[in-house]
Amino acid sequence: MQAKSSLWRCNWIVSPRYDLLYFIGSCVVTLFFLAIYLLLDTYNLAPRGETVLVTYFIFTAIFDHPHIFQMFSRTHYDKEERARRPFLYSWGIVLFIVIGLICMFFGLESELIVLAAFFGSWHVIRQHSGFLKAYKGINKDYLKIDKYLDNCLFYTGMFACFFRDYTDIKSPIEVYKNLQAHFPYLPVEIAQWLWSIFLVCLVLFVFRQIWHIYKGHGINLPKILFLTAALGTHYFVFFWTAVPFLIAEALETAYHNIQYQGFMMHYQRRRFPKVKKIATKWFAVAMLYGLLVGVIEVISLMNHDNMLKFLFVPFSMLVLYHYYVDGLIWKFGKDPELRQAIFDKK
Numbered sequence: 001m002q003a004k005s006s007l008w009r010c011n012w013i014v015s016p017r018y019d020l021l022y023f024i025g026s027c028v029v030t031l032f033f034l035a036i037y038l039l040l041d042t043y044n045l046a047p048r049g050e051t052v053l054v055t056y057f058i059f060t061a062i063f064d065h066p067h068i069f070q071m072f073s074r075t076h077y078d079k080e081e082r083a084r085r086p087f088l089y090s091w092g093i094v095l096f097i098v099i100g101l102i103c104m105f106f107g108l109e110s111e112l113i114v115l116a117a118f119f120g121s122w123h124v125i126r127q128h129s130g131f132l133k134a135y136k137g138i139n140k141d142y143l144k145i146d147k148y149l150d151n152c153l154f155y156t157g158m159f160a161c162f163f164r165d166y167t168d169i170k171s172p173i174e175v176y177k178n179l180q181a182h183f184p185y186l187p188v189e190i191a192q193w194l195w196s197i198f199l200v201c202l203v204l205f206v207f208r209q210i211w212h213i214y215k216g217h218g219i220n221l222p223k224i225l226f227l228t229a230a231l232g233t234h235y236f237v238f239f240w241t242a243v244p245f246l247i248a249e250a251l252e253t254a255y256h257n258i259q260y261q262g263f264m265m266h267y268q269r270r271r272f273p274k275v276k277k278i279a280t281k282w283f284a285v286a287m288l289y290g291l292l293v294g295v296i297e298v299i300s301l302m303n304h305d306n307m308l309k310f311l312f313v314p315f316s317m318l319v320l321y322h323y324y325v326d327g328l329i330w331k332f333g334k335d336p337e338l339r340q341a342i343f344d345k346k
Contacts, residue, residue, distance in 0.1 A: 009139040009218045014266050022262025023131055027229040030255040034236060037247060053298050059250040061294025063257040066286040068322045070264040073282050074329050081329060093321060100317035104310060113181040116320060117249060123323040124256045125158050128230040130330060135223040138343060149208055153201040157231040160194035165238040165248060167191050179304055270341050
């Protein structure tokens with residue numbers, strides 16, 4: 001019989017408690033809000049009309065924009081990274097905002113919303129895949145067959161759930177009052193095919209773990225817990241339920257936002273160990289930024305028929321800027337020093 005210690009490989013990015021709180025178990029927040037929404041909807045009390053703005057404010061002020069602000073501790077506060085891409089971190093921001101203003105001026109808000117929805121969901125999936133790679137790396141989960149199987153399971157599962165919600169859409173989708181988005185039509189068969197492939201991968205994945213136990217290799221427990229959290233959250237938000245567009249977007253990103261906050265606080269402590277309470281300071285300022293942006297964006301949405309609607313542009317374009325930049329700044333294969341600073345145990 002296998003010794004208990006040989007059944008599991010349990011190396012964590014930070015620690016069991018920290019990882020389970022921020023990177024894995026924080027999916028409970030999304031599921032909690034989903035349960036509240038479904039309960040309210042059962043009694044016809046779900047947010048509609050003006051009350052949607054309350055939901056939007058809570059999401060954008062407490063979850064989304066604070067995590068956007070945290071990015072600047074990597075891009076601007078980190079002198080080495082700032083020197084690496086000086087144009088992107090200065091005029092690049094201006095360029096994104098100008099593009100947003102031009103789109104708004106020509107009435108292309110709908111196209112921006114569609115772009116943000118798809119780009120944002122891809123951004124969430126890519127962050128999840130980064131954590132998957134991290135848990136594989138620190139647990140020396142290097143076999144190619146596991147790499148291919150894990151990736152197939154992850155991406156088919158995430159996209160099957162995503163396309164379950166984004167196929168056969170009856171456009172236009174009402175964002176708020178007369179602000180609508182026209183999503184491209186995608187056949188529902190896409191989600192069905194991906195779901196079938198995912199189920200096959202899931203069966204193979206389970207048998208692969210049994211094989212690891214039989215051979216005494218040990219099971220990568222953090223990887224399995226993370227896959228369960230990421231795929232489970234996507235399943236309940238996009239597949240199991242049929243919540244409205246804005247609600248689904250908010251629910252999807254709430255888990256992602258908490259993950260990012262946890263990762264950034266870890267990065268700040270490890271990258272700038274001589275700065276006292278650096279993570280606490282950045283978190284406090286990020287929350288203040290989120291509250292300010294939340295107020296401004298709600299005012300903009302309430303006045304979408306006049307010039308105040310342009311108040312929405314700089315902050316919404318910073319979100320798109322974040323999606324783009326975040327895909328560049330965490331390439332640990334190209335920055336061994338950063339990888340060592342964050343993942344090596346001290």
